[in-house]
Amino acid sequence: LQTKLPKVGTTIFSVMSALAAETGAVNLGQGFPDFDCDPRLVDAVTEAMRAGHNQYPPMPGVPELRQAVADKVQVLYGRRYDPAGEITITAGATQAILTAILAVVRAGDEVIVLEPCYDSYVPNIELAGGVAVPVPLMPGSFRPDFDRIAAAITPRTRAILVNTPHNPSATIWQADDWLRLQEILAPTDVLLISDEVYEHMVYAPNRHSSAATFDGLAARAFIVSSFGKTYHVTGWKVGTVCAPAPLMTEFRKVHQFNVFTVNTPMQHGLARYMADPQPYLQLPAFYAAKRDLLRAGLEQTRFRLLPSEGSYFQCVDISGLAVPERDLPEDQFCLWLTREVGVAAIPLSAFYGNGFDQRVIRFCYAKRDETLHAALKRLARL
Ligand code: PMP
Numbered sequence: 001l002q003t004k005l006p007k008v009g010t011t012i013f014s015v016m017s018a019l020a021a022e023t024g025a026v027n028l029g030q031g032f033p034d035f036d037c038d039p040r041l042v043d044a045v046t047e048a049m050r051a052g053h054n055q056y057p058p059m060p061g062v063p064e065l066r067q068a069v070a071d072k073v074q075v076l077y078g079r080r081y082d083p084a085g086e087i088t089i090t091a092g093a094t095q096a097i098l099t100a101i102l103a104v105v106r107a108g109d110e111v112i113v114l115e116p117c118y119d120s121y122v123p124n125i126e127l128a129g130g131v132a133v134p135v136p137l138m139p140g141s142f143r144p145d146f147d148r149i150a151a152a153i154t155p156r157t158r159a160i161l162v163n164t165p166h167n168p169s170a171t172i173w174q175a176d177d178w179l180r181l182q183e184i185l186a187p188t189d190v191l192l193i194s195d196e197v198y199e200h201m202v203y204a205p206n207r208h209s210s211a212a213t214f215d216g217l218a219a220r221a222f223i224v225s226s227f228g229k230t231y232h233v234t235g236w237k238v239g240t241v242c243a244p245a246p247l248m249t250e251f252r253k254v255h256q257f258n259v260f261t262v263n264t265p266m267q268h269g270l271a272r273y274m275a276d277p278q279p280y281l282q283l284p285a286f287y288a289a290k291r292d293l294l295r296a297g298l299e300q301t302r303f304r305l306l307p308s309e310g311s312y313f314q315c316v317d318i319s320g321l322a323v324p325e326r327d328l329p330e331d332q333f334c335l336w337l338t339r340e341v342g343v344a345a346i347p348l349s350a351f352y353g354n355g356f357d358q359r360v361i362r363f364c365y366a367k368r369d370e371t372l373h374a375a376l377k378r379l380a381r382l
């Protein structure tokens, strides 16, 4: 069989979660909460099912939900997207990103990705027949290197993928970063796919800066988010994409033949729940406390902490650990950590096409405090 994705195996998140389950390790690997969502959200969905919202919704999504998304984006980022033609509800951000790529990337087109990047991006580009052009974030700081981004643009460049808050590095883009990108893209036709799934997880004193805020970017951008992250329901797989009408028209051509539409009762429940902004307004304080708990514990170890400005991830450098296993490649170190220490983590090398190893691994702190304490107890000896 000639395979389409010869280099792709099973995603690292599934691999590490399976190993954690098998070995009884505390799972700080795959990013998902180990606590439940707000019962009011479950009630809203249950009521939607009981009210008979169980058949296909309109292809782009339940109108009330698109309306609620439009209103929120306008308040937070100052741009009005038309719910009729500029917002689509997707089966999570994963499907939104793949669909955006399939909708615009043609055979041979180049798409710039900033490495390390989420593991679906490059295979998505390849499925579209495109060529991923990796530009590294600056080693150490994970800041964008705009000179290298500008230098990577060619007449074949179709799009650039940006992710802020960033998985895995937990860094964020500030307005200045977007302005630099806007300046670089201004003379080009390059499209932007902005993955903002962690938009509500940015920690004081910072605030999330969305590509939607910048005219010159929004005009060429698909802006992607996910309810899974914001409302602790990663298993529901409901996301959003906002884009100007001409781009959204192309997006929906693919979306309708990809999933057609997304489960109805969840959309109704989410629309009702979104009327209250408190859940997402309270999210930064909620997660900052978890981040600080994990950081305070790790400070007692030889792990070197990197900043965690946004997302629910904390990266650490393993090179100063007192154990000989610190010299293993990151992926093998994570297997050892899971099996022998009892804590699962994700190697950063999994986010690089060439497996670049910089002695850094990622922990997820979207966990109950007891879970974080249990992990810290096991990590204490390192
Ligand atoms: N992009 C990034 C950066 C992510 O971390 C994730 C979730 N792990 C996704 C996209 C996918 O989100 P969803 O679960 O809504 O498909």
Ligand code: GLN
Pocket: 011, 013, 014, 029, 030, 031, 032, 167
């Ligand atoms: N985005 C999550 C992470 O980075 C995992 C999502 C998945 O397993 N596909 O851990």
